[in-house]
Amino acid sequence: MLKRYSMRFAAVLLVALASLVVGPNAAPAAAPPHHKQAPGFYRLQVGDLEVTALFDGAAVADPNWLNGPKATTDVAVKALQEDPHMLEAAVTGFLVNTGKQLILVDAGAGTWYGGGILGRLAGNLRSAGYTPEQVDLVLVTHLHPDHVGGLTTHDGKRVFPNATVYVAKAESDFWLSSEIAAKAPKDAQPFFQSAQAIAPPYIKADKWHTFSGSETIVDGMRLVPLPGHTPGHTGYEFSSNGQKIAFWGDTIHIQSVQLQHPELTVVFDSDPTAAAATRNQLLPKLAAREDVVIAGPHMLFPSLGRLHKEGSGYSWTPVQFTDHWVESSPSLQK
Ligand SMILES: [Zn+2]
Numbered sequence: 001m002l003k004r005y006s007m008r009f010a011a012v013l014l015v016a017l018a019s020l021v022v023g024p025n026a027a028p029a030a031a032p033p034h035h036k037q038a039p040g041f042y043r044l045q046v047g048d049l050e051v052t053a054l055f056d057g058a059a060v061a062d063p064n065w066l067n068g069p070k071a072t073t074d075v076a077v078k079a080l081q082e083d084p085h086m087l088e089a090a091v092t093g094f095l096v097n098t099g100k101q102l103i104l105v106d107a108g109a110g111t112w113y114g115g116g117i118l119g120r121l122a123g124n125l126r127s128a129g130y131t132p133e134q135v136d137l138v139l140v141t142h143l144h145p146d147h148v149g150g151l152t153t154h155d156g157k158r159v160f161p162n163a164t165v166y167v168a169k170a171e172s173d174f175w176l177s178s179e180i181a182a183k184a185p186k187d188a189q190p191f192f193q194s195a196q197a198i199a200p201p202y203i204k205a206d207k208w209h210t211f212s213g214s215e216t217i218v219d220g221m222r223l224v225p226l227p228g229h230t231p232g233h234t235g236y237e238f239s240s241n242g243q244k245i246a247f248w249g250d251t252i253h254i255q256s257v258q259l260q261h262p263e264l265t266v267v268f269d270s271d272p273t274a275a276a277a278t279r280n281q282l283l284p285k286l287a288a289r290e291d292v293v294i295a296g297p298h299m300l301f302p303s304l305g306r307l308h309k310e311g312s313g314y315s316w317t318p319v320q321f322t323d324h325w326v327e328s329s330p331s332l333q334k
Contacts, residue, residue, distance in 0.1 A: 039127035040120060042302035044319060046293060047240025049096055052128050053295070053302040056091040056108030056150065057118035061254045063087065067272055068264040076257045076264060086256035091146050092303035093121045094247060094295050095128070096238060101136040103218065104160065105236055105247045106297050112149030112194045121150045122159055135163040137218070141249025142230040143167065143175040144268065145194040147297065152198040158205065165202050166217055168225070169210035171232025172199070174270075187267075226251060226282065228275030229268070235282075237292075244292045251279055253298050259283075260313035283307065283314055293319070 040055025063080040066073050080086050091114070093106040108121030122132055138160055140148050151159055174180055175195035184192060202208040214223055224235035229250045236247045252258045253266045262279045265272035286292055287307045295304050305318040 040124040040301065041128040042304070042319075042321070043128070044245075044293065044302075044304055046238065046245045047243040049098055049238060049240045049245070051245055051293075051295070051304075052095040052097070052125075052130075053304055054093045054095055054108070054121045054124045054128065055301050056093060056121040056124075056146075057114060058301075059089045059091050059114065059118070059146075059298070060084075061087040061089050065253070065266045065268070066257065066264050067267060067269075068261070068276075072261050072264060076261060080254075080257065087254065088300065089254065089298045090301040090303050091118050092295075092297045092299075092301060093147075093150065094297075094303075095125060095130065095135075096245075098218065098220075098240075101218065102130065102134050104135050104138045104163070105295070106141055106147040106249070107138055107150035107159070109146045110149035110152065110159065111154050112198065113145040118146065119150065132160045133162055135160045138163045138165045139217070139236050139247075140165060140167045140171075141226075141235065141247065141297070142233045143171055143195040143199070144191060144230065144250070145198070147249070148198050149194065152201055154197075156197070156201050158201045158207070164207045164209050165199075166209050166211060168223075168232030168234045169212040170227075171230055171234070172208070172210045174231045175199075224248075224282075226278045228271050228273070228278045230270050233278075242291065244289075245295055246286060246292050247295045248282065248286075249296075250298065251282060252296055255296075255299050255316055259307075259316055260311070262313060284309075287314055 042053045044051045063077040066076055091108055093104060093108045096103040096105065109118035111119055125132060138151065151165065153159060175192055176199055181189070181192035181196070199208055211217065211223065220239050222237045224237055224246070226233045226235045226249060233249055235249055238245050258264055262283055263276050265275050269275040286294060287309045290306070292306070293304055294307055297303060299305060299316065300318065302319060305316050308315050308317060
């Protein structure tokens with residue numbers, strides 16, 4: 001009893017002494033907020049490949065981008081208006097370190113798109129321990145500015161001075177053609193203008209390589225033509241030690257809607273019918289293969305996950321943050 005009393009007394013005395021030191025009315029110092037986020041990169045091991053997702057920025061889709069059967073579009077637009085978080089998306093590029101080469105798949109928007117919200121990829125690449133000068137190859141899925149803007153500065157400098165850019169010939173021929181641009185609708189003009197400013201510094205340096213067919217660019221990497229979103233829209237599938245990662249470009253823009261309704265297209269699709277057909281072919285294949293990690297530039301960061309069949313559509317299981325150096329699928333470990 002005495003002990004408890006004396007402890008309480010001691011506590012009261014301490015508070016009284018403290019108030020003498022700091023003054024009776026002093027408020028405790030408020031902790032200032034920091035506002036700064038963790039660096040935007042996330043690493044994943046796929047076989048012997050080190051894949052690093054590089055955040056370029058957060059994006060918000062517009063429900064009016066959707067096209068498709070009216071009944072489905074109406075339901076989707078209503079749901080999106082009721083829950084604007086469903087419109088959240090990301091812009092992400094991916095760095096693949098094969099041990100021999102450093103390969104970037106898509107380069108983010110740089111200063112060409114997104115009004116200053118995007119364009120963080122190069123900074124996050126540095127945060128991840130690499131420099132733009134170390135990049136050997138850039139594989140681009142297509143020439144929209146949110147995928148290639150990060151290649152070139154507005155004053156025409158190559159951001160990846162030692163890299164050769166690889167793009168499908170059909171894609172390069174389409175967006176770099178002044179004749180096609182002249183006939184294109186007004187809405188599409190900015191896409192032609194950005195492509196025609198971003199590509200020339202690489203073309204002049206003889207570092208713009210176009211491919212057609214199924215040539216080998218990198219050992220263990222397969223080209224996957226995904227026409228529709230753009231004429232030469234291409235995916236890249238890397239295999240290593242029995243594991244695979246598929247970079248699917250703009251197969252999905254709004255994951256909250258298009259996974260359940262793959263028939264819905266977006267206004268940016270050059271050929272909406274082909275885009276929906278490509279999606280309808282690709283998604284069942286990927287959902288049936290547990291050994292494939294998908295890298296989707298507009299899936300929520302880190303834009304890496306796996307696809308599963310769910311009802312008449314699909315669900316997405318994002319990779320879960322871990323600071324262990326894990327295999328892409330523990331069940332497949334040998
Ligand atoms: Zn895109």
